Amino acid sequence: MADQHPALTLAGQHVTGSHNTTPAAGAGRYIVGDWSHIFADDGPATDVRIVFDTNSRRLVAMQIHTHRGYVDAGRAQLADVQDSLLTANAHVIESPVVEGFHLAAEMPDWSASERRNAAIVQFEREIAFSKVQHGQLIETLVFELEAGSDEATDEFRWDVVDSAKSNLGTAAANASTDDAADQEAAIANAEAWVADRIANGSLADIVATSIALGSADETQATVFDLLAAPAPTAAP
Known part of the structure; x- marks a missing residue:
């Protein structure tokens, strides 16, 4: 398992990611990584993995971790996390590598429509x-x-x-x-x-x-x- 940053509590959610903050060659468009989000007031934190498109400034893929593995998020869940990223945690979008995410030129395999x-x-x-x-x-x-x-x-x-x-x-x-x-x-x-x-x-x-x-x-x-x-x- 890759090393992860200590959880950073940010308006009800925290970011985790690899210590390696060096973008891959040709990286830039997509912010990819793990996120922990609270979907309901006083509810438990839920682990998700996300892909954020820096060109359109929207969340283009998200999966939720369950006891059955990762499953695709619904539209309402995706919209909730996107709003959190753009408002309460805008600094993550501005400095994703510093916050433990990595940049990628292509969407990851798990998010590709053909998969x-x-x-x-x-x-x-x-x-x-x-x-x-x-x-x-x-x-x-x-x-x-x-x-x-x-x-x-x-x-x-x-x-x-x-x-x-x-x-x-x-x-x-x-x-x-x-x-x-x-x-x-x-x-x-x-x-x-x-x-x-x-x-x-x-x-x-x-x-x-x-x-x-x-x-x-x-x-x-x-x-x-x-x-x-x-x-x-x-x-x-």
């Missing part, structure tokens, strides 16, 4: 294709769901989310290596991706995901069956 799990990339494409191919049906089903009961809409949303986590998790593990730790990390990444992109998405995202998981006919039948079901009666 993303193939199953997640494929599922993302299938959802986008569903929106193009079945746009009118999706609009109709969204209208029907919004006109129906909140209970039916919630049931549909969480059934789709649960199915997406299960199916994508299995596909991601199969697309990973034979190493058990890599497969666990792939499952965690898939579940985190569904939670961020699908669970928190619009009804159109939910319907498109349902179609990608099955078919347009199955999704339409499921929605109308849910809407036609009698509302549960309250217990006396």
Whole structure:
């Protein structure tokens, strides 16, 4: 394990990194390194690894360390850390090597888009294709769901989310290596991706995901069956 600086407490987070502060040949655009961030007031510090683009002055990649390994951060988490870097810890951006980060001309392997799990990339494409191919049906089903009961809409949303986590998790593990730790990390990444992109998405995202998981006919039948079901009666 590389030597690390003592933790520097900075507005609820600290920086760790290698003692080697010499930039690599051709380095300059990307600030790469480890960071510890508190996402909630009085919450625990969470270890993350980040890539900050000095040209656009934004965080372009971040992974969170979990018991399953590193998993991709969600959009809200990435935005939270970016805000911390640009406001409370702007000196890190101004003097990254001094603060224990290193500079790189290229994005690190772990952050490169081509290194993303193939199953997640494929599922993302299938959802986008569903929106193009079945746009009118999706609009109709969204209208029907919004006109129906909140209970039916919630049931549909969480059934789709649960199915997406299960199916994508299995596909991601199969697309990973034979190493058990890599497969666990792939499952965690898939579940985190569904939670961020699908669970928190619009009804159109939910319907498109349902179609990608099955078919347009199955999704339409499921929605109308849910809407036609009698509302549960309250217990006396």
